Amino acid sequence: MPAQAPEVRRANFAEVNLGLPERIALLEAERCLLCKDPKCVAGCPVGINIPRFIQLLTEGKLPEAAHCLLNDNPLPAVTGRVCPQETQCELECIRGYKGLPVAIGHLERFLGDWARGHAQRPALEAAPPTGKQVGIVGAGPGGLTAAGELARLGHQVTVFEALHKPGGVLVYGIPEFRLPKQIVREEVARLERAGVKILCNTVIGRTYTLAELRARFDAVFIANGAGLPVFMNIPGENLKGVYSANEYLTRANLMGARRSARAGTPILTGRRVATIGGGNVALDAVRTAKRLGAESATIVYRRTRKEMPARAEEVLHAEEEGIQFEFLAAPVAIQGDARNWVTGLQCVRMELGEPDASGRARPRAIPGSEFLVPCEVVIVAIGTRANPLLAGTCPELKLDSRGGIAVDEQGMTNLPGVFAGGDIVRGAATVILAMGDGKRAARAIHEYLRRPVSPARAPAERITP
């Protein structure tokens, strides 16, 4: 995949990857063996018919290939960029047993982008209106996918989003250099053209309660994400210069801190920035710090490169951009000066012991091995949990032990007609799983709404924020 040169891109926010030229994409597609029993499909969390779209691609039938792909996945231009293909479809690809797997992610992205640029993009056929109304909480990938599917099935859909822009993590979390926001804007515009109403600045649990939504809609889908940042509970976490990755990335992405001279949202840049964690979130944060001018931007991770849960490509890109890595290191305290500004991150060396429940080696601290990573900014990217705001205002909604929403195989909660999916059900997971949940919930809601007797609904009151 052609990319911006590292020394150029680490000073800008433009997308790193440049996309495959058509000629290369067709050559890559040729490598597919069009397996009868395609292992790649089994590796895809939503079972995209991969050999089918690749076959159409090799035949040069781009509109048909795009149509086939979009039928399985409404956001190929997104997932082609952010899915961890190397642990999903590409891991299973037969070609990978000897040599390189087919670059399925790159082909997906190629077709997704092709469809964006072509008016011939075939519209997916929509069912006649059913007269049923569905309310969706959260405009992240889960909510938007469900909205698209439900609209296509003929239902009237209203999406409620707490922030002032739809997209969820795709707009506030994942930076422009990995996922251009134009893609999200286009998808939102497409949904609106299909009749989906998106009401921003509407916090369910505050602006409207879940009970009100249940009274006004025939069914509800909750996809409010796992937005609650986890801190480490170590000394110094409230010093000035300590951010959660969510806050840091929201300031930089959603709010455009430093994007222009007029940007109203401030962000501390810091000459040296340390980011704690080994996932996509940590890498997004540390690479953002580099782009905002940090001389040194360091990842502090308690295991080794091999165990990093981030996408392989992002780790590689980060290395190319000069991000430093402190592997086998765990923070024990954040140090500050007399005026409470961060001056460094005190860490301890780790070694890998026995595998834990997840099969990954459990890190152990080596006594007496403490060392300091000097820095002005610390970004904590060790995970998120379910945001309790919505559930807290609806005690009858059943939760799981981690505070997520409990659902059955259909994605329905304990409340009839209320479905949930994405990170709020799975804990911090992936874009494609959230989309898969959105699609599954849409189908289940469709079935639910087709039952002979629909539950009584209060006469529709106008909903305006």
Place this chain on the structure above:
Amino acid sequence: MHKIIAKASLSPQIIRLDVAAVRIARIRQPGQFVIVHRGGDAERIPLTIADADAEAGTITLVIQVAGQSTCELAALNPGEAIANIAGPLGHPTELIAAGRALCIGGGVGVAVVHPIAQGLKRRGVTVSSIIGGRTREAIIFEPELRRLGEVIVCTDDGSYGRRGFVTDAARDALAAGGIDIVYAVGPVPMMRAVANLTRPLGVRTIVSLNPIMVDGTGMCGGCRVSVGGQTRFACVDGPEFDGHAVDFEQLMDRLTTYRDFEQRALAACQEGDCKLGRR
């Protein structure tokens, strides 16, 4: 889009905006706030709902010009609009059901005290208020509060009412006894002083905290405060907390995080095209 319906200048640095927000006007409760985003490159900032007219569908925001964002908001005129207002956010004030309440407000915090006093009065609680500001011009919401009960006004320079801090008047009021609860909203040092005053007396004291916020939904943790040794997110767990448990020093410190940025931006803004009151 939320149209500005009316605008008034309460003091040289404090502007009152009545803004269309039908749903919020209908359901807001005392103590709740909104996140306001003027649009475009602007910052998201929390503002308390000082008052609301459910019938007209408007909420009242009181804005003290302290940085670029507040400067730009204060420059908006009737007919213009604010792109995004989300809310009502935060937990409503814990209002006592009967008895006597002392409401203490400093500076623009008086705008926060006002709906609390209204809510208390509606429940039949006896309300008295102590409000303060640096000078006579800085005193806001005095007539509105007088309608709800006794009001003592304090100014730092003695240009109006009693000379001195609200805490001096509060000390006297508390000494007289009979106060069941204190609500204190204002600059952090004022809230801390009030909490220190009431702690030995064992009078429950509720304060409304104003940390830096971004989303206002519990997603970023930027608004974290320490209460009783625990980290709480003011936007979803608050904004009101037990004043006797709040770590005010930490709050004050964290509030200075962007001071340089704010002062530079404010200077640029006041020199530039958004000078207070005009475009």
